Amino acid sequence: MCTTIPPHIGTGRDGGIWLRLDASCKSGEDVELSCYDVKGRLIKRWHISEAMAQNPLRWDGTDTRGRETSSGVYLLKAQVDGKLRGTGKLVMIRWHWAFGNIY
Numbered sequence: 001m002c003t004t005i006p007p008h009i010g011t012g013r014d015g016g017i018w019l020r021l022d023a024s025c026k027s028g029e030d031v032e033l034s035c036y037d038v039k040g041r042l043i044k045r046w047h048i049s050e051a052m053a054q055n056p057l058r059w060d061g062t063d064t065r066g067r068e069t070s071s072g073v074y075l076l077k078a079q080v081d082g083k084l085r086g087t088g089k090l091v092m093i094r095w096h097w098a099f100g101n102i103y
Contacts, residue, residue, distance in 0.1 A: 019057045029080050036075045043069060
């Protein structure tokens with residue numbers, strides 16, 4: 001059963017964002033992790049197998065259509081068999097370099 005999702009800070013495509021669920025899934029449970037923007041729009045959804053729940057999940061910073069997401073705060077929701085089991089926040093920070101300055 002998923003209990004919590006620790007907050008995470010990530011940089012996106014550079015190395016991805018590693019998400020870890022504090023979860024132990026029973027065989028046959030439907031575990032789903034969803035990521036939303038602050039306006040409540042679905043950005044990405046993962047269906048997680050029993051084996052995957054024990055390892056960090058890598059998000060490359062793209063949405064469901066493969067488009068790069070912007071910097072900002074994202075909300076995470078974990079569900080098991082359709083029931084809410086955990087929530088969390090993620091801060092996406094994108095770095096842009098030009099002439100040695102951060103923009």
